Structure formats: C-alpha cells, structure tokens
Amino acid sequence: MTISTPNTEDHFEIIIDDLHKSFGSHPVLSGVNLKIRRGELVAIVGGSGCGKTVLLKTITGHFSPDSGRVMIADHEAQNSPLCDVAKLSDDQLDQLRVHWAVVFQRNALLSGSVYFNLAFWPKEIKEMTDAQIMPLARKALLDVGLNPDQIMNSDRESLSGGMAKRLAIARALVMDPVLVFYDEPTSGLDPEMCGTIHSLIDSTHRAMPGLGVARTSVVVTHDTELLRRLAPRIVMLHAGKVFFDGPFEEFQTRTDPEIKPYVQQMAALHARNHPDE
Numbered sequence: 001m002t003i004s005t006p007n008t009e010d011h012f013e014i015i016i017d018d019l020h021k022s023f024g025s026h027p028v029l030s031g032v033n034l035k036i037r038r039g040e041l042v043a044i045v046g047g048s049g050c051g052k053t054v055l056l057k058t059i060t061g062h063f064s065p066d067s068g069r070v071m072i073a074d075h076e077a078q079n080s081p082l083c084d085v086a087k088l089s090d091d092q093l094d095q096l097r098v099h100w101a102v103v104f105q106r107n108a109l110l111s112g113s114v115y116f117n118l119a120f121w122p123k124e125i126k127e128m129t130d131a132q133i134m135p136l137a138r139k140a141l142l143d144v145g146l147n148p149d150q151i152m153n154s155d156r157e158s159l160s161g162g163m164a165k166r167l168a169i170a171r172a173l174v175m176d177p178v179l180v181f182y183d184e185p186t187s188g189l190d191p192e193m194c195g196t197i198h199s200l201i202d203s204t205h206r207a208m209p210g211l212g213v214a215r216t217s218v219v220v221t222h223d224t225e226l227l228r229r230l231a232p233r234i235v236m237l238h239a240g241k242v243f244f245d246g247p248f249e250e251f252q253t254r255t256d257p258e259i260k261p262y263v264q265q266m267a268a269l270h271a272r273n274h275p276d277e
C-alpha cells in the first residue's frame, strides 16, 4: 500500500495529528492530538455533542479531516506501516477495514435476519462464502451469550435492546478485528445488561485475534461503571481538543470547571436511551 510510513518499535495503531473538522461554520474538532498504541484500551469521553462520534468516524475514514492527519496501522502489510487515512482510495481503505470492526451507537443493524447481519461485512469486506461464515457466526453468537440454534434465522426486529446490542458485538467479532471501535455500547441499557456488555468488551479486548497481534479497543462512553471495571486510558474531548488523558481515578477527582460538571452529568448521559437525539 502507498502513502505509508514505517511503524516504530512502539507499534502505534492510531496517530492523530492536529486534526481539525468543522461542519459549515461550526468547528467540532480543532486540533486533536492523540497516539494509541497496539493493545491499548482507550475510552473517549466528553459532553454531548463534543465530537466523539465525529472523531471515531474520522479515524475510520467516514469523514475526511479539514486539516491535520489520521494515521492508522495497515495490518495487511508487513510490520503494519501507518497510513494516512484521508489519502487512501476506497479500495485501499477497504483493505485496512478487513481488520477493523465498529459497534455503532444505535447498533446500525440491517433489516433482515440475525445471520444476514452477521454475514454482511465478511461478505462485503472479506469476500467470504456462507460456508466459511457460518461456523464463525455460530461462535460469535455463543461468545456473546446468544443461542445460534434459536436466533440465527430470527428477524432483527424481534430482538430486545440487549440482544440487539449483543448481536452488534457478535457482528464485530465475526470480523476477528485487530482494532475495534464502540460508540456508547451501554447507553440506555439496564444495569445487568451493562454488566454483561462490560464483560464482553473486556474479554474481546483480551482475546488474541487470528492475526496474532494484540487487539486495540476504542470505546466512546459516559459509563462510569465501565470505566471503573475496565480501567481504560481515559481521553476527554473538550472544546475540540484532548483536555484530559490519564486514568479514571485521577479523572473523577479533578476539580477543573471543564471536567467536574461533566463527571457529575455522566450518569444522566449514560442512562439516555437514544443518545444525541
């Protein structure tokens, strides 16, 4: 692949360099700098509308930066060099996406059966056949605690909120990703289901992908229980920049006027059923 630079011995998965992104006259990201190493579990936090989803979508190439760069590791190439996402062609981006998965904010499930949802990306991105996908689909459902014999052919409309979230995670697992992104994976779920999803994110993060490269997970969340249990590196966006970068124990005790009111709001933001609507 072209447009790449060698990865260093630090094995960075993502390097974001002075990233700016506006919509019309509304600046959303105004100088984001962030480096994520292979194997890290990173939580992106920050007030509603501060640009967390826009940041994820810029990392994954759905939005292009106005200025600055997003570099991301190419696991199809030897020594996984870093590529400038905005400079990749659609085909090149698809080549990188073979090793990524995204669990979207509202699950983004497709209308159709559970199997149709599980098979969609492996067919589109990895060009796999049904015979290749079926055993992986069964295993992914078992991994998220769903019974493949019962629900493989069910319509996604028949699933509860918690089951739909588990299916969204199973769909990510079928890709056996090296890099996995979650956008508010527990918002609006009841505490028991939140606990199940925390465990799933944790076990998925620790499991080694088939490629033999430690998995990197990036989780947008307001869920303090997730932050407490999984102890990720916390990155807070505020006013278009990274305002805090460090552990949760420090984050929750900070008295800055930018951080403390947000920490106090987190439970209410986390409880919302339809974030950002």
Ligand SMILES: Nc1ncnc2c1ncn2[C@@H]1O[C@H](COP(=O)(O)OP(=O)(O)O)[C@@H](O)[C@H]1O
Pocket (backbone or CB within 6 Å): 023, 028, 046, 047, 048, 049, 050, 051, 052, 053, 054, 055, 276
């Ligand atoms: N496709 C888009 N077109 C115009 N504005 C957008 C678009 N996507 C997001 N925005 C705006 O960017 C800001 C940040 O949005 P978002 O990243 O979704 O926030 P959050 O941190 O809650 O995920 C919001 O003001 C939102 O309205």
Ligand SMILES: [Mg+2]
Pocket (backbone or CB within 6 Å): 052, 053, 054, 105, 183, 275, 276
């Ligand atoms: Mg969002």
